[in-house]
Amino acid sequence: MYTFALKMLFGDSARFYGMLLGLAFSTLLISQQASIFVGLMSRTFGFITDTPSPDLWIVDPAQRFLDDNKPLRSTAVQRVQGIEGIEWAVPLYKGLLVVNLPDGKRQMSQIIGIDDASLIAAPPFMLEGAVTDLRKPDAIIVDERATRREFMMQHPPEGGPPRPLRVGDTLELNDQRAEVVGICKATQTFQSQPVIYTTYTRASQFAPRERRMVTMILAKLEPGADVHTVTEAITQSTGLSAYSSEQFVAKTLGYWMRETGIPINFGTAIVLGFFVGIAVAGQMFYNFVLDNLKYFGAMKAMGASRGVLLRMVSLQALTIAVLGFGLGIGITSTFGLTIPGERLAFRMTWQIPLIAAFAVTLICTASAALGMWRVLRLDPADVFQG
């Protein structure tokens, strides 16, 4: 019986391919848009996830998201160090500076100044050189992506064809000499500026004159200390806000979700994918069931129970759902794996295929339910009369 149900499904080639493509397209639209959305959004807090050592991120209470810099007084670091439950606290500088390339190009870049002594918040992955090379004079570490793009040298000082920036090259940061000692791989920023790492002291020399140089304070909890208690203590004694990494990610994400049109934009595309699925595949599946009513009628006449008929339709719905989903998610994955990550923010988390699968299943179940309603109400006599 069930083999027969499948034969019915695979036999009707026009409808089969129609449904398959409709569901695949729907899956593609939902999963691909969701992946790009997640990818784009994860760039807004990439620095937080790149930096695993601190437990707490201490910022000005008015700071709304990661890049919304509101620098702190320099003694704030010591005041946080003085709070019970804090294992250590280090300053961090984060700001945008103009970088001059040897070939005369100017480029706004993100400078991250990490604590000189501890090198906390160092780049997550080093491709060339070592983080400790930052102890050399004028040393900076440049993100690999930028060396090939913004920092591509059209006219290298030694002559020859254009080449990427490499270790040993010198740049000018705010008109001061800086030497590339390492190439790292960091999460791309939302605005895609090149990321340059250096030490806090050097960053404050590169940076223009400002009264306050500490962008934020990174702190670690003592083993066994309660996050909530310490956070409260920090707020109470210094007037600053302290967030755990998760909270800071959520705060940053919340800002971009609330204050920008990005979620609405992508949400619309995802909903559209769902409706395309319903309009094309759902409607086609319903038609398919209607067209095959005569067979269901015959089987009913031959004594097939309601349960058997229901399971047959369900099997058909589930099969086409799985095939359509598989095809769609395969296309999305191919897309995600082939397009280089720096062109397009693409990040498929495990929830995305599940959501797409759920959507496809929903489309099929809904249209199958409608079809089954007809099957169940079917009077075998009608079939034979026709």
Add this chain to the structure above:
Amino acid sequence: MFRPSAKMFALIRVRSLLIPMVALIGIGMAVFTVNSQVPRVPIASTEVAPPHSPFEERIAGVGTVLPSSDIVSVGTALAGVVEVVAVSEGQTVALGELLFRLDGRQTRAQLAGATARLGVASARFDALKALPHTTSVRESDAAVAAAAAQLVDATGRLARLDELGANTSTSRNERPRLEFEVVAAQAALDTAHAHRDEVLQGAWPEDLAVAAAEVAVARADVVLAQTQLERESVASPIAGTVLSIDIDAGEHIVPGSGQQFVALGALDPLHVRVQIDEMDAWRFRAESKAVALARGGSRSEFALRFLRVTPLILPKRVLSGDSAERVDVRVMEVEYELENPHTMTLMPGQLVDVFIEAPRAVDR
């Protein structure tokens, strides 16, 4: 009844085998994609844990290691070209030891001139003191003798005329003339005596005083040049260690230029000057335990002994090493002494994290 043909069966097989396979591959790829995009946790192996307080409740501050003498920046009051730098960095120097000397050629020339002028003045004074010369005495003695002889001659001739008789016509004209000659000879003798007295007297005291004053002026000039020469040699005002030298032989230096020519300091013991945020100042207790921790992962901990609090809350300078340091917040400065003075792992000028035991910051 549904009866598919043989050809149809083949088609169905393609659909029923190929499509599910493609779908399976698709799902597999999705699993791979999801797995490959799970954010990898970076290995932060190069990070060095920053110093961590040994006290539960504490004040944290940034301390600067200083010599107990503070940093003595030795200056000079004279501008000039450096002739010799007599010490090297790290060398221990005694009180009064030569550090560097400015080019003293001109001063030495001035000293030679002044010395010569002193010689002139002294000689002149000595010459005055050497008066009267014996020849002058003899000359005036001779003049006295000659005048005395003249007087004897005139007196003799008058006496002889009187013996001839008073009424000769000769004597009438002769006698007044001879009387006059006696008077003139007497006067000449007096003059000779006076001249002799003057010669015997020697230099006048007033002249001697002028000459002595000239000697004093010349001597003062010599002392001036010598002092100048001494000032061109800069000596150590303390016993300590040369911390840094920023001058070289041949360099022209100008006092008040802000350049630190030679920095000295007494390194035994070392002090630590801690800056504490004014907001935390109320929590500070002089008797509290305090430790300094070196940065950079050495995990060295140094016990501190309280010395004094600077009784003035100061604007904090951002210790960026920039000459134009910026005012950020106000801080209280507390000075400590390192309990173990023989720790050569700390150097003057080094920044350390200092933790001072303190009452709770919150709930009070």
